[in-house]
Amino acid sequence: xxxxxxxxxxxxxxxxxxxxxxxxxxxxxxxxxxxxxxxxxxxxxxxxxxxxxxxxxxxxxxxxxxxxxxxxxxxxxxxxxxxxxxxxxxxxxxxxxxxxxxxxxxxxxxxxxxxxxxxxxxxxxxxxxxxxxxxxxxxxxxxxxxxxxxxxxxxxxxxxxxxxxxxxxxxxxxxxxxxxxxxxxxxxxxxxxxxxxxxxxxxxxxxxxxxxxxxxxxxxxxxxxxxxxxxxxxxxxxxxxxxxxxxxxxxxxxxxxxxxxxxxxxxxxxxxxxxxxxxxxxxxxxxxxxxxxxxxxxxxxxxxxxxxxxxxxxxxxxxxxxxxxxxxxxxxxxxxxxxxxxxxxxxxxxxxxxxxxxxxxxxxxxxxxxxxxxxxxxxxxxxxxxxxxxxxxxxxxxxxxxxxxxxxxxxxxxxxxxxxxxxxxxxxxxxxxxxxxxxxxxxxxxxxxxxxxxxxxxxxxxxxxxxxxxxxxxxxxxxxxxxxxxxxx
Numbered sequence: 001x002x003x004x005x006x007x008x009x010x011x012x013x014x015x016x017x018x019x020x021x022x023x024x025x026x027x028x029x030x031x032x033x034x035x036x037x038x039x040x041x042x043x044x045x046x047x048x049x050x051x052x053x054x055x056x057x058x059x060x061x062x063x064x065x066x067x068x069x070x071x072x073x074x075x076x077x078x079x080x081x082x083x084x085x086x087x088x089x090x091x092x093x094x095x096x097x098x099x100x101x102x103x104x105x106x107x108x109x110x111x112x113x114x115x116x117x118x119x120x121x122x123x124x125x126x127x128x129x130x131x132x133x134x135x136x137x138x139x140x141x142x143x144x145x146x147x148x149x150x151x152x153x154x155x156x157x158x159x160x161x162x163x164x165x166x167x168x169x170x171x172x173x174x175x176x177x178x179x180x181x182x183x184x185x186x187x188x189x190x191x192x193x194x195x196x197x198x199x200x201x202x203x204x205x206x207x208x209x210x211x212x213x214x215x216x217x218x219x220x221x222x223x224x225x226x227x228x229x230x231x232x233x234x235x236x237x238x239x240x241x242x243x244x245x246x247x248x249x250x251x252x253x254x255x256x257x258x259x260x261x262x263x264x265x266x267x268x269x270x271x272x273x274x275x276x277x278x279x280x281x282x283x284x285x286x287x288x289x290x291x292x293x294x295x296x297x298x299x300x301x302x303x304x305x306x307x308x309x310x311x312x313x314x315x316x317x318x319x320x321x322x323x324x325x326x327x328x329x330x331x332x333x334x335x336x337x338x339x340x341x342x343x344x345x346x347x348x349x350x351x352x353x354x355x356x357x358x359x360x361x362x363x364x365x366x367x368x369x370x371x372x373x374x375x376x377x378x379x380x381x382x383x384x385x386x387x388x389x390x391x392x393x394x395x396x397x398x399x400x401x402x403x404x405x406x407x408x409x410x411x412x413x414x415x416x417x418x419x420x421x422x423x424x425x426x427x428x429x430x431x432x433x434x435x436x437x438x439x440x441x442x443x444x445x446x447x448x449x450x451x452x453x454x455x456x457x458x459x460x461x462x463x464x465x466x467x468x469x470x471x472x473x474x475x476x477x478x479x480x481x482x483x484x485x486x487x488x489x
């Protein structure tokens with residue numbers, strides 16, 4: 001077993017969905033003396049805070065962008081009605097965005113969405129939901145404070161020196177914490193692959209290549225010949241928006257089948273393989289070559305929905321690194337604990353998951369470990385777990401990819417692990433403590449059919465805004481064992 005020193009002071013980096021849940025579960029332990037949340041934005045909500053088209057236009061992403069080691073972002077200052085300024089940062093959200101996950105899955109265990117919210121919420125509805133969820137921990141948040149460095153202070157105590165910059169005064173200060181929750185997410189540093197010829201192409205046709213982080217609406221693509229690269233959640237959704245206005249057909253460039261595409265595929269685009277070369281502007285007019293050897297010319301715009309790096313610039317001083325090339329986090333146990341010093345956790349590293357219930361179950365585990373109610377295995381056992389995962393999924397991007405049903409199994413494993421903690425008088429659930437959602441047959445059934453449910457939802461056109469329940473679309477999920485729609489505990 002790994003013995004941890006007493007943990008009383010905890011720093012949380014980020015007041016988005018992960019940081020807020022972490023704070024709630026740490027508070028529920030009634031054990032920690034100090035919990036500080038550092039949030040660089042001026043409000044809670046993280047990536048669910050939409051940035052305007054004007055703000056997005058100020059972001060300059062290098063083409064290509066193969067390097068995760070980027071400096072901290074600079075704030076964009078917005079003037080408020082009272083004359084003060086608020087720090088904002090560009091997020092991946094875009095206008096008219098609706099979730100790819102129905103609200104019946106995308107909710108915290110202690111807070112269901114309101115009945116009048118549409119089945120696949122808009123980003124505004126998600127942000128309102130998060131702001132309500134944040135109310136009871138808002139007093140812990142230090143807004144407009146950017147974490148610059150998290151450095152091991154005393155290796156024997158596994159504690160941390162956290163350096164934070166006040167974005168208003170631009171003054172930095174350092175404080176010591178016994179544990180740190182890195183809840184800053186992984187949608188900050190975009191990835192644009194270094195494909196042959198891309199630099200010359202970009203220089204010849206400036207503005208034609210963009211990353212989905214700076215996409216805001218399809219208006220700029222009207223009557224243009226467009227390629228969308230990538231077919232994960234953003235690629236499928238952005239492609240659907242652009243296909244309604246672009247010069248038909250939209251070209252979808254991707255290398256694998258997507259779980260976000262419903263059975264039967266998408267009829268609004270022509271699928272192509274990967275782009276392997278941007279043809280020289282001296283010999284071709286705005287042309288690209290695909291893996292099958294075919295080419296397309298007269299391309300007006302290419303949107304790279306190619307994802308993001310795992311980037312934790314404030315952890316760069318660690319001798320046993322958390323990241324190198326940004327493909328995945330290193331030296332982590334159960335996709336969560338930094339095995340070298342488990343007083344550091346990195347939340348919601350997994351991809352292809354339903355993040356809100358997952359982060360609650362992760363928080364239930366690490367809050368119990370840090371309050372001495374759960375034990376971790378030895379360092380050697382934690383490292384062996386990571387090696388086993390590498391054998392199964394590889395040492396690159398696939399390490400964190402756990403699509404259904406693996407995500408359901410991971411979620412329930414965390415829930416059950418937290419439930420084994422030693423009871424402590426005064427905690428909820430008869431001393432067991434705060435618990436999240438354990439997925440039953442209903443959640444699993446819905447999760448396995450999300451793309452088809454979303455396709456049916458979109459087929460309703462404007463009428464989709466009045467759809468509140470999956471059953472209204474003709475789907476009949478099973479009830480849980482108790483005969484109810486949910487298996488929340």
